[in-house]
Amino acid sequence: MTNFEHKQFAHCESGVVSTLLSAYGIQLSEPMAFGITSSLSFVYLPFVKINGLPLIAYRELPKNIINKISKVLGIKMKTEKFKDPLLANSRLTQLVEGENKLVGLQTSVYYLPYMPEDMRFHFNAHNLLVYGKVGSKYQISDPVFEEVVECEESKLMRARFAKGAFAPKGFLYYPDDTTQNIDLSKAIKKAIIKNAKSMTTPFPFAGIKGMKRVANKIERLDTSDKKYVQLFLTHIVRMQEEIGTGGGGFRFLYAAFLKEAKEYNLNIDILEEASHLLLKSGDTLREFALLCVTGSKKYETLNLKNIAQKLRDAAAYEEKAYKILKKL
Amino acid sequence: MKKVFIPQEENKTTNGQKKVMYAPNDDGEFETFKYGSSVEEYATSLAVEEYKILMEQSRRDIIAGISSPIEYFMYQNRMDLPTLSSIVNMFQFRVKRHLKGSVFEKMDDILLKKYADAFGISLEKLKGLEFND
Numbered sequence: 079m080t081n082f083e084h085k086q087f088a089h090c091e092s093g094v095v096s097t098l099l100s101a102y103g104i105q106l107s108e109p110m111a112f113g114i115t116s117s118l119s120f121v122y123l124p125f126v127k128i129n130g131l132p133l134i135a136y137r138e139l140p141k142n143i144i145n146k147i148s149k150v151l152g153i154k155m156k157t158e159k160f161k162d163p164l165l166a167n168s169r170l171t172q173l174v175e176g177e178n179k180l181v182g183l184q185t186s187v188y189y190l191p192y193m194p195e196d197m198r199f200h201f202n203a204h205n206l207l208v209y210g211k212v213g214s215k216y217q218i219s220d221p222v223f224e225e226v227v228e229c230e231e232s233k234l235m236r237a238r239f240a241k242g243a244f245a246p247k248g249f250l251y252y253p254d255d256t257t258q259n260i261d262l263s264k265a266i267k268k269a270i271i272k273n274a275k276s277m278t279t280p281f282p283f284a285g286i287k288g289m290k291r292v293a294n295k296i297e298r299l300d301t302s303d304k305k306y307v308q309l310f311l312t313h314i315v316r317m318q319e320e321i322g323t324g325g326g327g328f329r330f331l332y333a334a335f336l337k338e339a340k341e342y343n344l345n346i347d348i349l350e351e352a353s354h355l356l357l358k359s360g361d362t363l364r365e366f367a368l369l370c371v372t373g374s375k376k377y378e379t380l381n382l383k384n385i386a387q388k389l390r391d392a393a394a395y396e397e398k399a400y401k402i403l404k405k406l
Numbered sequence: 407m408k409k410v411f412i413p414q415e416e417n418k419t420t421n422g423q424k425k426v427m428y429a430p431n432d433d434g435e436f437e438t439f440k441y442g443s444s445v446e447e448y449a450t451s452l453a454v455e456e457y458k459i460l461m462e463q464s465r466r467d468i469i470a471g472i473s474s475p476i477e478y479f480m481y482q483n484r485m486d487l488p489t490l491s492s493i494v495n496m497f498q499f500r501v502k503r504h505l506k507g508s509v510f511e512k513m514d515d516i517l518l519k520k521y522a523d524a525f526g527i528s529l530e531k532l533k534g535l536e537f538n539d
Contacts, residue, residue, distance in 0.1 A: 086426050088438065109428065109436065129456075129486045188484065196419035196454050200489050224423060236526075241493040309456065315449040330410070330428040334436035357430070361410050364445075371445045374452070 079180040079209050084219040084226045088327050091143045092117070093221030094182050094205040101180050102253040104153065112137075113335030114266055115146040116273035118328060122288040124295070131313040134292065136328045140203030140244050144182070144251055150269065152260035157251045163235045166248030171231075173252070174208050174216070181208050184249040186240030192220070192227045202244040263342040267406055270339065273332075274400040286400070289393040293386040304377055311370040311385070326363030326392065333357040336403075348406050355399035362392040415444040419451060457481050465537050467507075474510030475535035476501075479525045493524045 082101035087093025092112040099106045112118070117138045126133040148155040160166035173179045187193055187204045210217040215228045229237075238248045277285040292314070299307050336353035340346050366388035373380035410429040424440040431437050460481040467473035480490050491498045503509045504521070515529060522532045 086438070088426050088428055127488075129453075194419060194421035194423065196450055199453070199484055222425065241495075242489045243492070245492075308452065312449040312452045315445065316453060327427050330436075334428040337436055357410065364411065367445050367449075371448045375448060 079174070079178050082180050082207075082209060082219070085221070086224050087221040088331055089137070090205040090221050091140065091203075092331065094207055095143050095147055097207060097219065097221065098180060098182050098251075099147070099151075099153075099253060099256070102256050104151065104253075104256055104258065106151075107334075107338060109331055109335035109338055111143055111147065112328075112331050113273075113339065114150050114269045115143045116269045116276065117142050118273050118277065118332045119284070120277065120286075120288045121284050122292050122295075123283055129313075131310060134314055134317040136317065136326075141184070141249075144205075150260075150265050152258055153253060154255040155251055156254040157249065160248035163239045163248065166238060166250070167231055167235050170208060170216075170250060171211055173250070175211050179252050182206070182251045183208060183234075183238060184244075184246035185234070185237040186242075186246065189233065189237035189240055190220075190229065191233050192218075192223075192229060200240070200242055202240050202242055202246055263344065266339050266342050267344055270336070270403055270406055274403040274406075277396065277400045278404075286393050286397045289389055289396070293389040293393070296389065297382050297386040299382055301380065301382070307380070308374040308377070311374050315367045315370050326360035329356050329360030329363060329392075329396075333360060345406055348402050352399040352403045355395045359392045359395040359399070362388060362395065366392060412439045412441050413443045413445070415442050415447075417442045417444060417447040417450075419447050419454070457484050468535070469537050471507045474505055474507050475532055476510065476521050477505040478535060479521070479527070479532065480505070483525050490524065494520045496520075 079101065082097060085093070085097060087096065087108050089108070089112065092108045095111040096106050096108040099111070115138075119135060119138045121135040122132065123134075124132040144155065144157070147153075158169065160169070170181060170183070173181050183206055184202070185204050185206060187201045188198045190198075190204070190206075206221065207219040208216050209219055209226075211231075212228075214231050216231060216234055218227050218229055220227055238246055240246060279285045279287070281287065282291060296311070299310065301307055333353045333356035336349045336356065340349045366385065369381075369385045369388055373382075373385060412427065412429055420442075424442055426438040427441050428436050429439050461478060464473050464478040464481055468475060468478060480486075485493070487498050487501060491501045494501065504513065504517075518532055519529050522529045525532070
């Protein structure tokens, strides 16, 4: 399909869904794709380890947007999974060549040859769009890249069948029926309240409570174990950044969504104030990341209390935002 | 509307690619801005560097007969134990044994082939890894 516009986005999944739906006739911005699926999150699971470090996430689980978007917009998204890589590949070729479709794929970042070497880690939930095929090369619109890219089909097959956590199993998706019959204003309101509730959950490892928990953990780090402290602090930054966002990128994305939601006949004052608070949280998280990194670099200047306090500040802004958003 | 700082620093880890983030423009409306962050650069480099340190440690342990080449290739491919276990479809305690030099000696080709496939290398390359100290 050539009838689409490649755009660079802050986050792969919301970006892919935005481009995909827009190409099929539903204009949907990236912030809207992210917000209307209540994708903002914070999770800290100290008992789940990645390279020996605790799992920290700043948004909902991968595929949350793809799975929820059809329900909230009242459209149909066709999804397919495969056992056989060859079959998955021929199906993709058929869709992009034979049926001239724009198709979304789940892939592993590690096996994508066009990814910069330093960015290649075993993250299995990277989303991209395939819009054509020339010879044995797929033409790809990768939402975190400035320009379109290409990928040899054998390499793409490997990336689509990477194993491990969130194994993609050849997962592909494209809109099937895009006739919408839904009250967007209602859907947005519902999504915002739902997200505000999930961020203020009493579950101690998620939302505001989770953020405070990480702050406490930072404060209690044993500075005599320099290497662990450095890896832990930069790990938090990486979990925050490397999924295609800067600083508290997901907070900025959500702030943009709340701003856009003002057009849908909802309480403008609440949305404006909450958007502002999320923006402050995002900016505070950026400062937090900066402190984590400078403290690791110049270890003698490391001040864990200050770092923890920054995270608590961000949590406080967000707590206030969700409190007023629940009244929307 | 609050102004947000948009870093314009060099980030070598992205090969010159800029990323984008949302921020309010002069009218207070959100749009995407290109940015480059040295904070992200450092965090990424440290993670990449860590694998190099682990590889070097593994290289020394292989020479000393403690570790197996599987451990070396695991780090070279930026994997940890849970990732490798799930790729070769074996329990972690079993894979952990295979990281030992003494166990590696006794492993048959069928088993070794699973690991070679996981690393995208030939069986010969996995078996033939040698370091000169």
